Amino acid sequence: MFQSSFLFRILRLLLPICIISSIYLYLYPLFHLCGFPGVSSSNDNDNILQKIGQIASQNSRSTDRAPFRLLVFGDPQLEGDTSLPEPNSPWFPSLANAWEGVKRGHGHNNSTNVTVPTVKDTIFQLLRTDLPRLLKYSRKSLDLLGNDYYLAHIYRTLHWWSDPTHVTVLGDLLGSQWIDDDEFQRRSNRYWKRVFKDGSRVPDEVMNTPTREILGAASAWAKRIINIAGNHDIGYAGDITEERVSRFERFFGKVNWEVSFELHNGTNTTNPPPLIRLIVLNTMNLDTPALSPRLQTDTYSFINDAIIGSPPVESNTTLTLLLTHIPLHKQSGVCVDAPYFNFYGEEQGNGIKEQNHLSDYASKSLLEGVFGLSANPDSAAGGKGRRGIIFTGHDHEGCDVFHHLRSPSAIPQSGEDDSPVWHATRWRDRQRYRTEHSILAEDDRPGVREVTLRAMMGEFGGNAALVSAWFDNTTGIWKTELNKCALGVQHIWWVVHILDLIGVLVLISAIFVYSWERFIGAHTIKRMKSRKKKVKTKKQGSKKTE
Incomplete structure (x- = not known):
């Protein structure tokens, strides 16, 4: 089971870096x-x-x-x-072309001899062209x-x-x-x-x-x-x-x-x-x-x-x-x-x-x-x-x-402007x-x-x-x-804010996992107590029967 203690150890390492780098970024004129x-x-x-x-x-x-x-x-x-x-292009042109071909193939545009892109061709264009351009x-x-x-x-x-x-x-x-x-x-x-x-x-x-x-x-x-x-x-x-x-x-x-x-x-x-x-x-x-x-x-x-x-x-x-x-x-x-x-x-x-x-x-x-x-x-x-x-x-x-x-010079050369x-x-x-x-x-x-x-x-x-x-x-x-x-350089701004974002996500994750572990632990203890109580009650019932 994933333990919150591991996340808190990461947080203890990450938190000082985030604090120091953020202080530098927002007070850099002082430094x-x-x-x-x-x-x-x-x-x-x-x-x-x-x-x-x-x-x-x-x-x-x-x-x-x-x-x-x-x-x-x-x-x-x-x-x-x-x-x-290509800022004016649709996000997934291959899907748009495929849908247009399907409509034409079914006679929506009264076109003849229309070649409808196959699923294989569409996926190929999607992976080869659309997704890289979107990225x-x-x-x-x-x-x-x-x-x-x-x-x-x-x-x-x-x-x-x-x-x-x-x-x-x-x-x-x-x-x-x-x-x-x-x-x-x-x-x-x-x-x-x-x-x-x-x-x-x-x-x-x-x-x-x-x-x-x-x-x-x-x-x-x-x-x-x-x-x-x-x-x-x-x-x-x-x-x-x-x-x-x-x-x-x-x-x-x-x-x-x-x-x-x-x-x-x-x-x-x-x-x-x-x-x-x-x-x-x-x-x-x-x-x-x-x-x-x-x-x-x-x-x-x-x-x-x-x-x-x-x-x-x-x-x-x-x-x-x-x-x-x-x-x-x-x-x-x-x-x-x-x-x-x-x-x-x-x-x-x-x-x-x-x-x-x-x-x-x-x-x-x-x-x-x-x-x-x-x-x-x-x-x-x-x-x-x-x-x-x-x-x-x-x-x-x-x-x-x-x-x-x-x-230009103390003694100007021939043709040289001495002003x-x-x-x-x-x-x-x-x-x-x-x-x-x-x-x-x-x-x-x-x-x-x-x-x-x-x-x-x-x-x-x-x-x-x-x-x-x-x-x-x-x-x-x-x-x-x-x-x-x-x-x-701009990378400093990016790195500091990415570190801060990671730190916040780790903190939220650690709190969530810790709370979940406490909840599961409390639930487990409650079940164990309930089970012990049932066993004890059963034993007491057996003694009365005897």
Whole structure:
């Protein structure tokens, strides 16, 4: 007989594993020392004691807390029906064909010379084709469901743990720009009702015209998701259509817009008050050729308006945050993805079919236009431009660089342009690069940091960035720091929940078997007592007879 003691022994082994793994999964930011950098942070975010201090003040009202805390995700890429094997086919086509053949054979469709599939053929097709396809379909459906909840777990856990003031997703919200409207709506509903549940779309009145708000005055921003358009959402320049942009904006918000936040915390003495300027830019059609000239003109016009509306470059009281999808141009070898362009044929307008980076010209326009950087030391603010930082997606591997000016060579070769060029250096290597090339620190020369965030998809580890920004009254400038946080591959989420499910089933089974054994044992004892009583009564009757 199967004993409950065996199940309880298994449970004693399994229960600690389930508890420890579940604690890790639901408190992983604590184990990874994830938190928004504090106001007292230095550039050395690898300092363990500093990170522990950040965690200690994470959910408090500590003065070390930055007033602007941006939680950043990149490239969730929700897949859907198009990734399922034959999603519109019946579950068992062979049975449907057999039944149709039977009906035709009996004259329901007035057909002649109809071959009715034999039972043997039907079973063969069922085992050879239908069941394998059904298993693949079920496995992929379960994978899509699990992926949604894996991404939802990352957002929910980090949002609860870190308490951000703002949240953004850097494009490729969905997995394909080629899906039809019904499938687009289904994936969009999953995005809002499952992955970013309790999140909300930024209201149209905020996006329609540049607005200015008081930082921290509207707590609703903590739940609003600032969505960036990616190539899998609306396409590249060569296949962006007004219909694709329109449906994206209907579900996720405008592709080009900006909002500013004034800092009023009672300690600032600047006039006007410090300002954070957040710019959402569609770089998908920034390069040419583009399928829709009107949409491209809209992007150019938005950039021009953003430049015109920018504060003077001499002002250090404004911090510009540029949120977009395609990374800026970088020379080969700096990031995993090198510059790459692919184009459609002439019959499709020669438009851009695929690109890894923006062109060097488009990147230069953003650096010198939006950020006001200049190679001319006699220009305003010495060419150092406006303080800011850029966040991009697209490159799933991620990259963190500092864009700066570099002279090609002291003595240019024949035919070589000796004008300064934009160059990208890995952020972690910037100190060594400054030493080797005798260049100035980034605070003293034209340059801006660009963070290309590693994807939050399971195969890339479920990544996020926690960005803090605060105004330093001592120096009179904005400062930004960030920490990165990763859960790990999606298999961790699956294994923990499978272990928990097994643990619950073993516990229920052990309780059931234990109760059954107690019931059987009590029933057996009762029968034995009844039998003994009958035997005793029989013996007593025999004695009286004698």
